[in-house]
Amino acid sequence: MKKSKYVDIFIREAEEHLESLRKGILSLEKVGMSEEQLNELLRSAHTLKGSANMVDLVELAGVAHRLEDLLKNLQSGEQEFSSDLVDVLLVATDAIEALMAQAQSSGGISVNVDTVVKALESGALDAEQDEASAADYQGTERRTSIRASVERLDQLVNRMGEILLSQKAMTARQAQMTTLLQELDSSMGGLQASDDGSLQSLRGNMVALINDFERDRLQLGYQAEDVYQRTMELRLLPLATITDEFERSLRNLARNLKKEVNFTVKGQEVELDRNMLDAVKPILLHVLNNAIDHGIEEPETRVRLGKLKAGQISLEARYEGSFVQVAIRDDGQGLNPEKIRETAIKRGVLSADDAAAMSDEAVIYLVFEPGFSTREFITDVSGRGVGLDVVKSNLDQIKGNLILHSEVGSGTELLLRLPLSMAIFTGLLVECCGETYVFPQHYVAEVLRVSPRDILEEMGREVIRLRETSIPLSSLSRLLEMGASHRVSERLTVLVLSFREQAMALLVDRTLGLQDVVVKDLGCQLKSLDYFSGSTILGDGNPALIISVADLFAANQGRQKLQLRQAYEKAQQNALRGRILVVDDSITTRTMEKNILEASHYEVVIAVSGFDALEKLETGRFDLMVSDVEMPGMTGFELTKKVRQREDSRDMPVIIVSSLASDEHRRQGMEAGAQAYIVKGNFQQGILLETVETLIS
């Protein structure tokens, strides 16, 4: 039996009638029969019969029909009222319920309709029938349902999302507690090994508390995740709820345009968030309308071209991880890049130069620009250029991605990648100018660390090269007009974003990791913002803005150069490359080292002993230390060990420069925590500089 949306509607209606039938039948027995009561029962049975026939549920209609007959007989007095009769009536309602469940899930519970019909006709169940029917309906679940508004479901999903986030915040709290314990251990000189019994037991209690906390947190996490999933499922509806409507409207459209179209849908059962369906519907409808209006040729033309007379349009949906991929294909004339270029120039969508510079693959996406249409004549269908904007803004709203392929003469393929839900998604948290921003993860192809030297200039645009492709480079702070420019450092963090098959490299200050985020609006005062599609609340309770990748791509076209490379080169010439502490008791060695390093734009501070070095470290930060080994009072190895123990110099690279050339000394140097060991005998300017450069960058 074909499951259509009408069956769902019928089921909801039938549930109400079933409920009133059951109540009425039971009250017949309890209170006795009244005319009014019987009329009520008759109305329900009659409506059930009619509605079931409408949706082709013949067996259910049959049972309702016999039920109605029996009630009529009861009304006319032909049938006498008895408690056996009540059994028959109740068995009939059970049968109806089982048939409803069957219609909904396409099978499952077996119902012996003949037995029920026979009982309704005779007005009694014989012992065998009774038993049989009892067995038949044992599996029947009592289905009770209520209606809930989408808004309330949304609130529920939102709240559940918040609970999930709180649970994540608890994970961070637990890590903090563990760190605190470790710090306590180290500052109390090994609390674990302490002789003090009360301290020991205090520590033990704390460890136990942390473990209990973890168990509770995990428990809460599992429960919250489960409830969240179940709540999300409440909002899911099959794609069929929108595609059923498409068939009729496309047939009408084709007829009006004197075209023949064969429209097929696959994957109607794929379920999506209800809001997602609402947002995706205009996109699909628009693309399908376009396919008929612009894509599919007139029947005669098709025949002449050796194609089937009727144009073939297919819509196919399938799950892909946490996404749904919807493909719309037609075998029409395809999109002609040349024609699109001409029209785009004519309509002022872009300049002739820009149009010429764009690849054919990129040009076809112009059909999604507002005010664009390749039609010579304006039609009522899709030639007005309206609605296309809807595609762009809706796609942005649902954070979906779109890929368009076309071949002149053979057709067009459009792939839509949609997240299953609009309420929550995985975001990459990024810091820029002191604020945190969220990028929907599925737009981020990769995160790179690049050197300003890797930035090239191509036809007046700054690009980076990635796997033999040039990707235009932009800066988030520049696009958002935040004024502050990025620090020119040796290592830049760059996100490679992908949108509609285009790539863009975006400079940010740093990435902060992935996180599931619950989407919120921007409040009543900020109705819409360029570059932002919404907000979320982070684990620390502060809001963060969600970046609209579509807006970034739109703004990125025709932007000014960042001149990062130039800035870097300039900085290389003028600024200092790092601050180095040179420690040596020999004036010759330290002066030599100082001169070599200063000539290469490093700032050098001299220390004449280990103690002097530690004092200098107190006064400022250094990027690297070069130290001798044999020095009065404190050796270079001892100094290195102390440097490693200090909080702010723990990660500072150390180079040992010494005349001690044995392997044992080298080993001692490494053990102390030095990164490099240069023997003075082989000392060459190049080796020192090379080592310094490697360690600092």
Added chain:
Amino acid sequence: MDEKHGYEIEQILQEMRADYWRNLEVEEEGAGAVATEYLVVRCGNIRYGLPAANCREVLKLPRLVHVPRLPEHLCGIFSLRGEIVAVTDMCPLLGLGPQSVRDDFRLVVVEVGALKTALLVEVVEGLSGVDEEQVEALAEGAGAGARDLIYGKFVENEDVLVLVDLGGLMARPEMVVDQKQQDESNS
């Protein structure tokens, strides 16, 4: 919400209660004089009265998240128990320079119709009943082009209280940002 964002509403409620009884007495004595409650706040050296009926709560200043490309009277957003609320500095709208924010500033959450915002103020003094009959117009030339947002002034013991027309302020088109709509109409 953590402690540092705690509310001072309790104190304000107490004052409101005291004022309520005081006003009842005043009403009895003053034969029909109508008093309206105002929340008295200070921005720089100017004391403003905000209609208390529209004031929801007073907060210590939370960390404000900066939103790029907003006009200067919008200082950022924060989460008010999960709801995103924007912070408005009314000074630029009243024709004055923007305030330089300090940590001890306060936010007054106000609501007019469906619009809610948090007004950035330097000090919240408390509630004050203002006798409508004693409300005077601003002096000629005062108000720097934003006279329509000022309901009037109330002078008590030589202290001037500038009464803000919150309805008018909140109805100003600058209060709501709809950049996408604007982009469309520009293009």
